[in-house]
Amino acid sequence: MSGTYFLPRDLHPMAWWGWALGLAVAASRTTNPWLLLTICAVLCYVVIARRADAPWAMAFRMYAYLAAVIIGVRVFFRIVFGGAEGSTIILRLPEIPLPAWAAGIRLLGDVSAESVLGGLYDGLRLATMVLCLGAANALANPKRLLKAMPPALYEIGTAVIVALSVFPQLAESVQRVHRARKLRGGAKGRRFRALHAVIIPVLEDALGRSLQLASSMDSRGYGRAGAVQARARLLTGTLMIAGLIGICVGIYATLDGSTPRFLATPFLVVGLVFGLIGFRTAGTRVRRSRYRPDRWHLAEFVTAVSGIGVAVALFATSSVDPTNLNPSLSTLSWPLLSWTPLAGVLLGVLPAFLTPPPALPFETEQVPEPEKVPA
Amino acid sequence: MIRRAAGVAAATVLVAALTPGTAHAIDQSKGKPGFCADGTGVTVVIDFQQLGGTTIVRCDPQTGRGTGLDALKNAGFQIAGVQRWGEAFICRIENRPSAVEEIPVKGNEHYQETCVDTPPAAGYWSYWHAGNNCAWEYSQWGVKNRDFTTGGFEGWSFSLNATADSNPVPRIAPVRPGTAGEGCTTAAEPAPSSNDVNEKQPGSAASGKTGGTTAAPGAPSAEAPATTPGAPNAGPANSRALPPPKPRPGGGAQGAPDPAKNVAFTGGEQAPDVNQAIKEQAGASDYAPWVAGAAVVLLAAAAWFTARRRKRAREG
Numbered sequence: 001m002s003g004t005y006f007l008p009r010d011l012h013p014m015a016w017w018g019w020a021l022g023l024a025v026a027a028s029r030t031t032n033p034w035l036l037l038t039i040c041a042v043l044c045y046v047v048i049a050r051r052a053d054a055p056w057a058m059a060f061r062m063y064a065y066l067a068a069v070i071i072g073v074r075v076f077f078r079i080v081f082g083g084a085e086g087s088t089i090i091l092r093l094p095e096i097p098l099p100a101w102a103a104g105i106r107l108l109g110d111v112s113a114e115s116v117l118g119g120l121y122d123g124l125r126l127a128t129m130v131l132c133l134g135a136a137n138a139l140a141n142p143k144r145l146l147k148a149m150p151p152a153l154y155e156i157g158t159a160v161i162v163a164l165s166v167f168p169q170l171a172e173s174v175q176r177v178h179r180a181r182k183l184r185g186g187a188k189g190r191r192f193r194a195l196h197a198v199i200i201p202v203l204e205d206a207l208g209r210s211l212q213l214a215s216s217m218d219s220r221g222y223g224r225a226g227a228v229q230a231r232a233r234l235l236t237g238t239l240m241i242a243g244l245i246g247i248c249v250g251i252y253a254t255l256d257g258s259t260p261r262f263l264a265t266p267f268l269v270v271g272l273v274f275g276l277i278g279f280r281t282a283g284t285r286v287r288r289s290r291y292r293p294d295r296w297h298l299a300e301f302v303t304a305v306s307g308i309g310v311a312v313a314l315f316a317t318s319s320v321d322p323t324n325l326n327p328s329l330s331t332l333s334w335p336l337l338s339w340t341p342l343a344g345v346l347l348g349v350l351p352a353f354l355t356p357p358p359a360l361p362f363e364t365e366q367v368p369e370p371e372k373v374p375a
Numbered sequence: 376m377i378r379r380a381a382g383v384a385a386a387t388v389l390v391a392a393l394t395p396g397t398a399h400a401i402d403q404s405k406g407k408p409g410f411c412a413d414g415t416g417v418t419v420v421i422d423f424q425q426l427g428g429t430t431i432v433r434c435d436p437q438t439g440r441g442t443g444l445d446a447l448k449n450a451g452f453q454i455a456g457v458q459r460w461g462e463a464f465i466c467r468i469e470n471r472p473s474a475v476e477e478i479p480v481k482g483n484e485h486y487q488e489t490c491v492d493t494p495p496a497a498g499y500w501s502y503w504h505a506g507n508n509c510a511w512e513y514s515q516w517g518v519k520n521r522d523f524t525t526g527g528f529e530g531w532s533f534s535l536n537a538t539a540d541s542n543p544v545p546r547i548a549p550v551r552p553g554t555a556g557e558g559c560t561t562a563a564e565p566a567p568s569s570n571d572v573n574e575k576q577p578g579s580a581a582s583g584k585t586g587g588t589t590a591a592p593g594a595p596s597a598e599a600p601a602t603t604p605g606a607p608n609a610g611p612a613n614s615r616a617l618p619p620p621k622p623r624p625g626g627g628a629q630g631a632p633d634p635a636k637n638v639a640f641t642g643g644e645q646a647p648d649v650n651q652a653i654k655e656q657a658g659a660s661d662y663a664p665w666v667a668g669a670a671v672v673l674l675a676a677a678a679w680f681t682a683r684r685r686k687r688a689r690e691g
Binding site for chain 2: 034045048339
């Protein structure tokens with residue numbers, strides 16, 4: 001088995017999505033900066049170790065920038081709008097008086113370490129979740145993901161995947177235009193013109209590519225209604241969308257501890273029921289075959305389980321010791337950390353070692369011992 | 376390799392420079408154990424009620440005015456707010472109810488207080504105040520929205536499965552030693568006039584910027600109006616959050632406070648170290664943050680090396 005296990009190949013995209021979503025769920029459970037930083041490091045390492053050379057894989061850097069911006073904005077807002085929660089004042093700014101109708105809003109004024117840290121922890125959590133999304137986009141091939149969708153989910157799945165791959169596509173466009181500009185040379189220093197010279201081609205590129213994608217999908221039969229009646233399609237679509245909304249609300253309420261509980265399980269269950277009915281009605285009428293489908297092997301299993309394991313570990317610990325996962329800021333001290341959640345988070349790095357490397361064009365000649373491969 | 380080692384070393388030094396400070400119990404440097412001796416400052420009473428534990432009485436000797444939160448903090452108590460409202464809603468006092476403690480609230484015998492959202496109405500710290508020799512009054516104002524009464528009392532009493540009418544009164548009579556029988560001279564506080572959670576008691580230090588050091592002109596007159604503790608009216612989501620503000624008949628119901636009925640209390644001298652207790656309850660380790668830091672540094676270094684190796688491979 002070990003002979004073929006590590007042969008370079010692309011993993012099933014759902015495995016990477018499972019892994020990344022597991023880490024995102026884990027990140028949503030904690031504001032402990034130790035854990036969040038560890039999750040970020042795990043994400044970066046796995047992405048760099050296992051991403052292919054594809055354009056969407058190179059967009060990870062953009063997600064990292066976005067994450068940094070999120071943290072910056074969070075902290076900045078804490079400073080601008082009333083950062084005086086807590087007693088350790090680190091910065092005294094003149095407070096800008098506001099008219100009476102703006103009561104409750106404070107502009108500038110004293111800034112306390114507690115509120116800045118609160119903003120930092122909160123921003124770090126959101127940034128980590130964005131980074132998880134970026135990792136999934138970098139590691140999973142969106143086209144293969146579309147291929148792996150169950151037939152009943154074609155309509156919604158197509159929309160979701162097109163939406164998910166917009167950002168990587170944009171990032172790739174930016175990189176391409178940037179490279180082209182660099183090769184042409186000149187026009188340095190004039191910031192505004194540079195922006196102008198990047199944005200227009202990028203937007204044009206994005207539009208052109210969307211049209212191209214649409215026509216190519218059209219020619220491959222995506223969105224084909226077939227011989228199904230309009231009423232049946234409406235029913236299926238409504239069921240699916242209602243189900244998905246229910247599932248979204250339910251999952252949100254389950255993950256966010258402060259949402260009323262009646263939104264959690266009931267919505268999830270109702271959404272699942274609607275979704276399954278829609279799934280069934282759609283499935284009975286869709287007949288699609290798949291050309292060389294991606295297989296779900298042991299490596300895929302390891303990847304998905306490691307991500308989900310991280311989420312489970314944090315869920316388990318958060319019911320035992322919430323103090324660790326949400327460090328208190330009322331007295332300034334270093335956030336505490338216990339072993340279980342840390343070990344749980346480090347579980348997420350396993351795919352960097354236990355999965356086959358991606359099939360890279362430039363590494364194909366370095367594949368060791370091809371003779372070991374069973375014929 | 377050398378560069379990697381240097382990076383690790385640098386990070387280690389950095390982490391070492393930022394190592395956590397030491398924990399402390401009730402902050403004995405703030406406040407004094409027992410009742411306040413004279414008419415300056417405010418006495419803070421913490422009654423754990425059904426949570427168990429000896430009632431603590433401490434004095435915040437600050438002269439001048441301050442909010443209820445200032446009194447609590449300056450008396451040396453260690454408190455925790457809820458994540459949703461911050462310190463506007465006191466969730467734990469001296470780590471009670473702790474995160475691992477099961478409180479038998481109605482409908483959930485195994486409720487554990489996580490201090491994320493507003494605690495349930497069946498198990499929360501009720502906020503009381505009293506002038507010297509006056510009856511305890513349930514505060515209609517939030518802890519950050521009212522001033523303590525100089526020379527008076529601030530009470531915190533854990534309300535378990537009680538209603539707005541049966542909230543347990545702190546079991547320490549609000550009478551400073553040696554002043555019994557002097558009679559209540561403190562006027563009742565006006566209740567809040569709106570449902571605005573940001574409304575401050577008129578003329579209080581709370582309505583100014585910071586509570587604190589300015590001398591109080593004619594201190595005893597305006598005692599604190601009361602909000603329900605915390606930020607109860609905010610947000611339609613917490614409909615089951617808190618009992619609605621309910622003014623209590625001042626002095627009537629309980630009659631004149633009788634110090635003879637006081638329960639046993641301490642000044643909190645022997646109180647366990649809160650940070651230490653949290654650490655033990657959570658199973659936190661001093662080494663875990665170091666391991667986390669080391670893991671982050673190692674992974675970052677490994678990522679950098681892998682990226683460089685790949686880049687070289689690609690280029691040539």
